[in-house]
Amino acid sequence: MIQDIGEHRIDIVYNEKAALRESDCIIAFQGRNVYMRKRKKGMPSSFLTCEDILPVEYRKEAMERYVKDAVYLLSLDGKKLFLLPAKYLASAYLAEKRDIDMFREKDEEGRAVNFAMITAWHLYCWYEKTKFCGACGIRLRHGKKERAMVCPICGNVIYPRMDPAIIVGIYEEDRILLTKRSPSSGYFSLVSGYSEPGETLEETVRREVMEETGLSISHLVYYKSQPWAASQSVLAGFFARLDGDAHIHIDKSELSDARWVRREDLEGCYSTSGVSLTAEMIAYFHKHPEHFPAYLNENIDNYKIDY
Numbered sequence: 406m407i408q409d410i411g412e413h414r415i416d417i418v419y420n421e422k423a424a425l426r427e428s429d430c431i432i433a434f435q436g437r438n439v440y441m442r443k444r445k446k447g448m449p450s451s452f453l454t455c456e457d458i459l460p461v462e463y464r465k466e467a468m469e470r471y472v473k474d475a476v477y478l479l480s481l482d483g484k485k486l487f488l489l490p491a492k493y494l495a496s497a498y499l500a501e502k503r504d505i506d507m508f509r510e511k512d513e514e515g516r517a518v519n520f521a522m523i524t525a526w527h528l529y530c531w532y533e534k535t536k537f538c539g540a541c542g543i544r545l546r547h548g549k550k551e552r553a554m555v556c557p558i559c560g561n562v563i564y565p566r567m568d569p570a571i572i573v574g575i576y577e578e579d580r581i582l583l584t585k586r587s588p589s590s591g592y593f594s595l596v597s598g599y600s601e602p603g604e605t606l607e608e609t610v611r612r613e614v615m616e617e618t619g620l621s622i623s624h625l626v627y628y629k630s631q632p633w634a635a636s637q638s639v640l641a642g643f644f645a646r647l648d649g650d651a652h653i654h655i656d657k658s659e660l661s662d663a664r665w666v667r668r669e670d671l672e673g674c675y676s677t678s679g680v681s682l683t684a685e686m687i688a689y690f691h692k693h694p695e696h697f698p699a700y701l702n703e704n705i706d707n708y709k710i711d712y
């Protein structure tokens with residue numbers, strides 16, 4: 406998955422004292438576009454630095470403006486990454502404007518950079534929408550000790566927004582339920598949805614499955630989670646067994662397609678780019694039939710989270 410970056414390390418902890426230096430990495434966004442270092446064919450993604458885009462003769466003067474406008478985001482392998490306004494990178498010869506969906510590409514070498522980029526985009530989206538206090542309308546300031554925007558008048562503290570959501574792989578013997586939100590989606594997904602206030606994640610799973618497909622489930626088992634910056638969410642993946650009638654009553658306002666697919670027919674139904682939890686879960690069901698009979702055994706107390 407995109408967050409599986411091997412030996413690379415991303416440190417997301419806020420550092421208010423971090424001040425932009427010439428050798429630090431910089432990034433800028435414009436809507437769903439990102440400015441990164443121009444890529445040569447076959448090369449992994451990488452970030453630009455101030456040194457790359459500022460000619461030596463103007464650098465000292467320009468850095469004063471850059472430092473003022475830069476927001477510290479994170480560090481990748483100890484290298485700091487700062488957010489800058491798009492105007493600073495838009496005209497840089499070495500910069501390239503790309504769709505943020507570039508993070509979905511199969512780019513093993515550039516995976517850590519892609520994950521840092523999409524995490525940066527999550528923060529950028531939040532900063533863009535968190536400029537004024539929702540309670541009193543005053544312009545917010547950056548928090549001093551943690552990543553938050555703080556109102557200097559009423560003390561309102563706003564933390565980065567992240568919506569909890571679930572994904573569930575519902576199976577029955579050698580079949581798994583695949584869905585599509587949009588008919589134009591290339592690959593299939595699993596049933597998914599956002600958690601409501603007052604709900605446990607397990608309750609969200611049962612509600613979403615019932616709402617979108619009319620199916621009942623049992624033997625709900627947690628699989629893995631994933632930060633999914635593209636929708637500013639954190640996803641919790643579960644597997645669950647169909648309980649009862651397999652007939653799907655599809656909610657057309659949510660899904661364009663929902664169908665049972667046999668394990669032997671799953672090839673080509675999901676992305677193999679190794680980025681998303683959804684694809685990993687379908688692949689897990691596809692490639693590891695030996696892990697699923699366990700759920701069907703009589704002695705399943707170690708597996709089930711039933712309530």
Ligand SMILES: [Zn+2]
Pocket residue numbers: 538539540541542543556557558559560561
């Ligand atoms: Zn306020």
